[in-house]
Amino acid sequence: MATILEIEDLSVHFPINIGTVCAVEGVDLQLEQGEVMGLVGESGCGKSTLGFSILRLLRPPGKIVGGQILYHGQDIVRMNEKEIISLRGNRIAMIFQDPLTSLNPLFRIDEQFIETILTHEQGLDKEEAFNRAEKMLENLGISPERLLEYPHQMSGGMRQRIMIGLGLILNPDLLIADEPTTSLDVIVEAQFLDLLNDLRRQYDLTILLITHNLGNVAQLADRITVMYGGTIAEIGPAEAIFQEPLHPYTQGLLSSIPNIKLDQPKLMTMPGSPPDLVNPPPGCVFHPRCSHTMDICRHEKPDVSKRDGHLVRCWLYR
Amino acid sequence: MGNLTRYVITRILLTIPMVFILLSIVFVVLRIMPGDPVSSMLGGHAPESVIEQKKEELGLNRPIAIQYLDYLWQICRLDLGESMVFKQRVTKAIIEKLPATIELTAFGMIITLFLGILMGAYAADKRRSAQDNLIRLYGIVIFCIPVYWLGLMLQLGFGVWLDILPIAGRTGPRVLASTFEKTGFYVLDTILAKDFFALGDVLIHLVLPSFTLGLVLSGIFVRLTRANMLDVLRADYIVAAEARGIQHRKIVYKYALKNAFIPILTMMGLQIALLMAGAILTETTFSWPGMGRLLLERIYLRDYPTLQGVIIVFALIVATVSLIVDIIYAIVDPRVRY
Ligand SMILES: Nc1ncnc2c1ncn2[C@@H]1O[C@H](COP(=O)(O)OP(=O)(O)OP(=O)(O)O)[C@@H](O)[C@H]1O
Ligand code: SF4
Ligand SMILES: [Mg+2]
Numbered sequence: 001m002a003t004i005l006e007i008e009d010l011s012v013h014f015p016i017n018i019g020t021v022c023a024v025e026g027v028d029l030q031l032e033q034g035e036v037m038g039l040v041g042e043s044g045c046g047k048s049t050l051g052f053s054i055l056r057l058l059r060p061p062g063k064i065v066g067g068q069i070l071y072h073g074q075d076i077v078r079m080n081e082k083e084i085i086s087l088r089g090n091r092i093a094m095i096f097q098d099p100l101t102s103l104n105p106l107f108r109i110d111e112q113f114i115e116t117i118l119t120h121e122q123g124l125d126k127e128e129a130f131n132r133a134e135k136m137l138e139n140l141g142i143s144p145e146r147l148l149e150y151p152h153q154m155s156g157g158m159r160q161r162i163m164i165g166l167g168l169i170l171n172p173d174l175l176i177a178d179e180p181t182t183s184l185d186v187i188v189e190a191q192f193l194d195l196l197n198d199l200r201r202q203y204d205l206t207i208l209l210i211t212h213n214l215g216n217v218a219q220l221a222d223r224i225t226v227m228y229g230g231t232i233a234e235i236g237p238a239e240a241i242f243q244e245p246l247h248p249y250t251q252g253l254l255s256s257i258p259n260i261k262l263d264q265p266k267l268m269t270m271p272g273s274p275p276d277l278v279n280p281p282p283g284c285v286f287h288p289r290c291s292h293t294m295d296i297c298r299h300e301k302p303d304v305s306k307r308d309g310h311l312v313r314c315w316l317y318r
Numbered sequence: 319m320g321n322l323t324r325y326v327i328t329r330i331l332l333t334i335p336m337v338f339i340l341l342s343i344v345f346v347v348l349r350i351m352p353g354d355p356v357s358s359m360l361g362g363h364a365p366e367s368v369i370e371q372k373k374e375e376l377g378l379n380r381p382i383a384i385q386y387l388d389y390l391w392q393i394c395r396l397d398l399g400e401s402m403v404f405k406q407r408v409t410k411a412i413i414e415k416l417p418a419t420i421e422l423t424a425f426g427m428i429i430t431l432f433l434g435i436l437m438g439a440y441a442a443d444k445r446r447s448a449q450d451n452l453i454r455l456y457g458i459v460i461f462c463i464p465v466y467w468l469g470l471m472l473q474l475g476f477g478v479w480l481d482i483l484p485i486a487g488r489t490g491p492r493v494l495a496s497t498f499e500k501t502g503f504y505v506l507d508t509i510l511a512k513d514f515f516a517l518g519d520v521l522i523h524l525v526l527p528s529f530t531l532g533l534v535l536s537g538i539f540v541r542l543t544r545a546n547m548l549d550v551l552r553a554d555y556i557v558a559a560e561a562r563g564i565q566h567r568k569i570v571y572k573y574a575l576k577n578a579f580i581p582i583l584t585m586m587g588l589q590i591a592l593l594m595a596g597a598i599l600t601e602t603t604f605s606w607p608g609m610g611r612l613l614l615e616r617i618y619l620r621d622y623p624t625l626q627g628v629i630i631v632f633a634l635i636v637a638t639v640s641l642i643v644d645i646i647y648a649i650v651d652p653r654v655r656y
Contacts, residue, residue, distance in 0.1 A: 057557060057560060057561055059552075059557075085565065087563070088561055088562060089561060089562030089564075090563055093561070093562075094561040095558075096554055096557070096558060101553065101554040102554045102555055102558040103555055104555040104559065105555070105651070105652070106576050106577055106650065106651060106652065107573075108652075116564070119562070119563055119564050120563060150652040152653050166558075166562060167562075
């Protein structure tokens, strides 16, 4: 399998008046062609920041301060404005959490499609672009007449489908989905995940699925990355992460989700609170909350240990 | 578009009670104002019997309710009575002056919107830069400058010192008055008459007054546009558009500006009264023969019917503009139509 995206030692900082938020710190991550990679972690651990960095969409004062992001071998971090713009929406698509606010309320759906298509394919005329949008809607199970509607005339689930249609209209090979179902209700969410699964095959997509809902990733992801405090705690095949999580944080995360079985011994809640990213704890960022903390954890960052495709940053696996 | 038509019709129907209320307020205010119009008109020393006779003539001794109904009926017939000072219908006096004011206000508004919106959008896009700070400073300073002072400075600078622009009136002496008999809107009249020499002359006379008016009000729009653009530029759909590769400039000046335009439009409707007030002051500074001049002149002469007429026309203008603004609003924002 070919590697489509290779993130190496990426750091993203937000300089603010009380210091610098190290939202992403020394992250390494590889996405293989055609896989769905789930990216999970608590709120504020840097998932969105990582996702936004890939398209260089960080809002000020956010800045990539180190590392590289190789997309098909080309470093996105060092691209000029023109090069990065030609990737956005065209080769790499991104969809967001809230479909209600992600579509411009003042433009009809067809206008938003046509604008996107013509931005990247100057050779086309409006009619051809419109026809393409019609085909896309059919493919998404939406009646093409709805192209002439405004976003406020559609339901949340439908708007999220439109968002993904806008994302895929130019046949990108990488999709970054930042909590795409968080604002949808359970039934619509399940439908949307099914759709995503279909589209993934149809378009031969590689997906980075950001979420804090482990159920979502269980359904779709081939591999899972667990982030904690701006760093990567663990990466592994989905079954391995669910069956035998290695990192104490992942273990805590899994035992904190309720399951349907009534004989579940007890629901764990993780003690402590997420780390302060302005003054992160020295050594392992997780050590103040970890129940296995050793001396070395307090002052030295853990190295990466690899075991058959499973990768973990924790001194327990030295 | 059926929804839009329905919206427009509803909105027009709603204007009727609004106008009715405005007219009633004008009626009440003018009658509780201190000073007796009749005795002041007759010079203040007229004998009681003469005053009484004049009051009888003008119908001021009738019950107030009858006067009110009569007042409304007159307005419905587009008749605003006769001046107390000159032998002249009030409607005629107003029709002579109104085009001058509308022309000035329209040009002032164009300048205000153009400067205010572009500067505001640019500042928001480049927020916290030197350009942004400069534009914000401009927005505050220009708003604090009194209209007549700015007018005077522009007159001194461009009219006297540089001597390149006229400082008073609507035309120069060499332009024939007969050109302007069609509509009273000089720009329009000269174009209709294909008299481009006169058109140039008219436009050049418009420069200083409309810039004075436009500049003063542009401050509000700079600040308003900047604030709204900042909000919009943070919105999810802007980031989403950027994620689709749409060029930054297009996002700022096409997408975001359209979204930010909605609150600006509302403000425009609300500012129309301020614009009118500004126009009155500007007209005085530039000897502009419009409604503002008429108003001031007749205040000195205590010509109550004419004053009442001028105020009614101003009220109708405000109502009309707010109607137009709401209609544009509905055209721009599809959500309003439902
Ligand atoms: N504009 C900003 N200014 C300052 N700090 C920021 C900014 N944006 C994000 N951060 C910080 O960066 C860190 C990572 O934020 P991020 O949004 O990536 O988290 P997340 O994992 O996506 O969380 P969530 O699950 O809530 O979406 C947070 O601690 C946040 O406070
Ligand atoms: S490195 Fe130490 S503190 Fe960190 S997770 Fe492993 S055991 Fe816990
Ligand atoms: Mg997030």
